[in-house]
Amino acid sequence: MKNLWWGYLHTNGSIQAKRYFDRRDLEDANESPFVSTYFGPFEAENRDEALNLLKDHFGEVTHV
DSSP, rough: OOOOEEEEEEEEEEEEEEOOOHHHHHHHHHTTTTEEEEEEEEEEEEEEHHHHHHHHHHHHOOOO
């Protein structure tokens, strides 16, 4: 069974995957000083699949 997920590119360059519950998740992300950009919601089987989809979306991120 697939769940809804969303994710974001943290200001430190890391990619974070979160379960999506409602639009407040994205509203909070939009207001956070730690979120560079976000993507979602989207379906994924588990966190690993969600992270892989986010890596494809954001591209491989390298730390400075």
